[in-house]
Amino acid sequence: MKSAVIVFPGSNCDRDLAVALEQVTGRKPAMVWHREAELPDGLDFIGIPGGFSYGDYLRSGAMAARSPVMGAVRNAASRGVPVIGICNGFQVLTEAGLLPGALMRNAGLRFVCRGVRLRVENSQSLFTSGYDSGEEIVFPVAHHDGNYQADDATLDRLEGEGRVALRYLEECNGSARDIAGILNDAGNVLGLMPHPERVIEPAHGGTDGRRLFEGLLETVAA
Amino acid sequence: MKARVFITLKSGVLDPQGKAIHHALEGLGFSGVNDVRAGKLIELDLADSTSDSEIEDMCRKLLANTVIENFRIERLENA
Numbered sequence: 001m002k003s004a005v006i007v008f009p010g011s012n013c014d015r016d017l018a019v020a021l022e023q024v025t026g027r028k029p030a031m032v033w034h035r036e037a038e039l040p041d042g043l044d045f046i047g048i049p050g051g052f053s054y055g056d057y058l059r060s061g062a063m064a065a066r067s068p069v070m071g072a073v074r075n076a077a078s079r080g081v082p083v084i085g086i087c088n089g090f091q092v093l094t095e096a097g098l099l100p101g102a103l104m105r106n107a108g109l110r111f112v113c114r115g116v117r118l119r120v121e122n123s124q125s126l127f128t129s130g131y132d133s134g135e136e137i138v139f140p141v142a143h144h145d146g147n148y149q150a151d152d153a154t155l156d157r158l159e160g161e162g163r164v165a166l167r168y169l170e171e172c173n174g175s176a177r178d179i180a181g182i183l184n185d186a187g188n189v190l191g192l193m194p195h196p197e198r199v200i201e202p203a204h205g206g207t208d209g210r211r212l213f214e215g216l217l218e219t220v221a222a
Numbered sequence: 223m224k225a226r227v228f229i230t231l232k233s234g235v236l237d238p239q240g241k242a243i244h245h246a247l248e249g250l251g252f253s254g255v256n257d258v259r260a261g262k263l264i265e266l267d268l269a270d271s272t273s274d275s276e277i278e279d280m281c282r283k284l285l286a287n288t289v290i291e292n293f294r295i296e297r298l299e300n301a
Binding site: 058059062066094095100101102104105106107108109147149150174 | 235236238239242283284285287289290
C-alpha cells in the first residue's frame with residue numbers, strides 16, 4: 001500500500017502516523033509538505049495528521065485547509081482515494097468542505113487528553129472493516145476543539161446513511177450526538193478526533209488502533 | 223481603504239467561550255447579564271479598488287466558516 005502523510009507547519013502527529021503506517025503496511029509513507037501542489041502518483045491512502053497547524057490561527061484547520069496541497073487531496077478524494085483526517089486532520093477536512101459540520105471549542109472549555117471509550121457504529125467502511133459493528137474500543141484523545149456540530153438535517157443524514165463511524169461512549173467534548181468520527185457520502189474520507197495511531201502496539205497501552213490500519217490495508221489490497 | 227469584518231456565531235450555535243465569559247462577569251458581581259456571545263473582529267487594509275463582492279469572497283473563502291458563523295462587512299471610506 002502506497003501512502004502519504006501531509007505535513008503542515010504545526011503538525012505534530014505526522015511521525016506517529018508514519019510509524020503506524022510503516023508498521024502495518026511494511027512501507028514508509030511519503031511525507032508531503034503542505035506547499036506541494038501535487039501528490040506522488042498512484043497513492044492508495046492519504047493521512048492528514050493531528051497537531052496544531054498554523055497555531056490554530058483564525059480557526060483550527062482553517063489555514064491548512066486552504067494550503068496548496070489540499071487541492072491535490074481534494075482531487076484524490078474525488079477519485080476515491082481513501083483519506084483519513086485525525087484530530088487536527090479532521091478539523092482540516094471539515095474546513096476544506098470534504099466533510100460536513102464543524103469542530104468547535106470543547107463544551108467544557110478544557111483541553112481533553114485521555115483514553116476514551118468509543119463504539120464502532122459502522123464496520124462496513126474502508127477504515128473500520130477490522131472491527132465488529134457495535135464493538136467497544138479505546139483510543140486516546142488530545143484536543144481543545146473537538147466539539148462536533150452540524151445542523152439537525154445534516155446530523156440526521158449522517159445517521160441515516162451510516163456515516164457516523166465512531167461515537168463516544170462517555171462525555172468528552174460536547175459533540176452533537178456524541179459523534180467522534182464521520183464518513184463522507186462516498187465513504188472514502190474519514191475524519192475522527194481520537195488517535196488510532198497512538199494505540200498500535202502493547203507498549204502504547206493498547207492496540208485498538210492497529211486494526212484500523214490493518215483493515216484499511218486489507219480493503220485496499222483486495 | 224479599510225474595512226472591518228465582524229464574525230459572529232450563528233444563533234443556536236453553542237458558544238462555550240461566551241458562556242465562560244458570562245460566568246466570569248457574574249463572578250465579578252455584574253448582575254443583569256442575560257447572555258454573552260463571543261466573536262471576532264478582523265481589520266483589513268485594502269486597495270481602494272477592492273469591491274464589496276471581493277471582500278465578501280474573502281469572508282466566504284477564509285475569514286468566516288459559514289457552517290457556524292455569520293459575517294458583516296463595514297467599509298471605512300477615507301480611512
